[in-house]
Amino acid sequence: MVSKYAVLKEGVVENIIVADDNYSPDDFExxxxxxxxxxxxxxLYNKDDGLFYDDKKSS
Incomplete structure (x- = not known):
């Protein structure tokens, strides 16, 4: 099965990908x-609520 993933760099979404559920990259969060x-x-990704936001006030 495949899922959607956000590729993060310092909490900011760099890219979005579709990958197998067992996908585990070495170099990326x-x-x-x-x-x-x-x-x-x-x-921006907010770890507290698991959501993505456009501005830092919400993240």
């Missing part, structure tokens, strides 16, 4: 997210 979650490059 990735966060799996569902179809109900909006995510695009440039957004």
């Amino acid at each position: 990735v966060v799996k997210y569902s179809d109900e979650t909006f995510c695009q490059p440039g957004m």
Whole structure:
């Protein structure tokens, strides 16, 4: 099965990918997210609520 992942660099979404559920990159932090979650490059990831935001005030 495959899932959607946000590729993060310092908490900012660098890219979004689709990969196997057992995907485990060595050089990147990735966060799996569902179809109900909006995510695009440039957004900030909030670890507390697991959501992505456009501005630092919400993250």
